[in-house]
Amino acid sequence: MGMKKYLLLLLSVPLYFLWAEGRKEPEMAPKQEMTAKVQELDPEDLPKSEAEWKKILTPDQYYILRRKGTERPFTGKLLKEKRSGVYTCAGCGTPLFSSEHKFDSGTGWPSFYQPINPEAVKEIRDFSHGMVRTEVVTAKCGGHLGHVFADGPRPTGLRYCINSLALNFVPDESENEKN
Numbered sequence: 001m002g003m004k005k006y007l008l009l010l011l012s013v014p015l016y017f018l019w020a021e022g023r024k025e026p027e028m029a030p031k032q033e034m035t036a037k038v039q040e041l042d043p044e045d046l047p048k049s050e051a052e053w054k055k056i057l058t059p060d061q062y063y064i065l066r067r068k069g070t071e072r073p074f075t076g077k078l079l080k081e082k083r084s085g086v087y088t089c090a091g092c093g094t095p096l097f098s099s100e101h102k103f104d105s106g107t108g109w110p111s112f113y114q115p116i117n118p119e120a121v122k123e124i125r126d127f128s129h130g131m132v133r134t135e136v137v138t139a140k141c142g143g144h145l146g147h148v149f150a151d152g153p154r155p156t157g158l159r160y161c162i163n164s165l166a167l168n169f170v171p172d173e174s175e176n177e178k179n
């Protein structure tokens with residue numbers, strides 16, 4: 001290899017990394033403002049400790065998702081949400097529920113008669129507070145969402161009673177144009 005070619009090669013390696021770094025920036029940007037709305041996280045990007053969860057969630061979101069808390073009824077920001085769109089996990093961004101399956105249960109919490117995809121949620125027997133209930137968590141991050149009861153409307157007869165604070169709402173593109 002001639003000296004000139006060798007020098008060119010030496011120069012082009014750091015240049016390539018500079019170029020690659022520059023290209024990464026637009027993807028990295030949303031991660032810095034993850035407090036309220038979270039992009040869908042890959043499993044390897046999920047927080048690995050409660051301290052890390054505390055960094056990306058608001059204290060209220062943390063209380064619901066990680067401490068299995070329940071928001072006071074009729075206080076949730078998504079209770080009255082009527083636009084069409086998708087409800088995602090406030091912890092990891094997984095799409096969980098659709099506006100198509102939302103109904104007014106009168107209980108004071110956002111209610112759905114089914115998840116978008118049964119694999120997206122996990123159901124766990126919950127014996128807390130002297131009751132036998134079925135807890136609903138996001139399959140990917142284990143975040144507590146709420147409970148599912150067998151007194152919902154047709155076609156499933158189920159009522160997924162979900163905390164607003166555990167969800168983010170992503171309106172359909174067409175809804176954005178309308179508003």
Ligand SMILES: [Zn+2]
Pocket residue numbers: 089090091092093094138140141142143
């Ligand atoms: Zn999640």
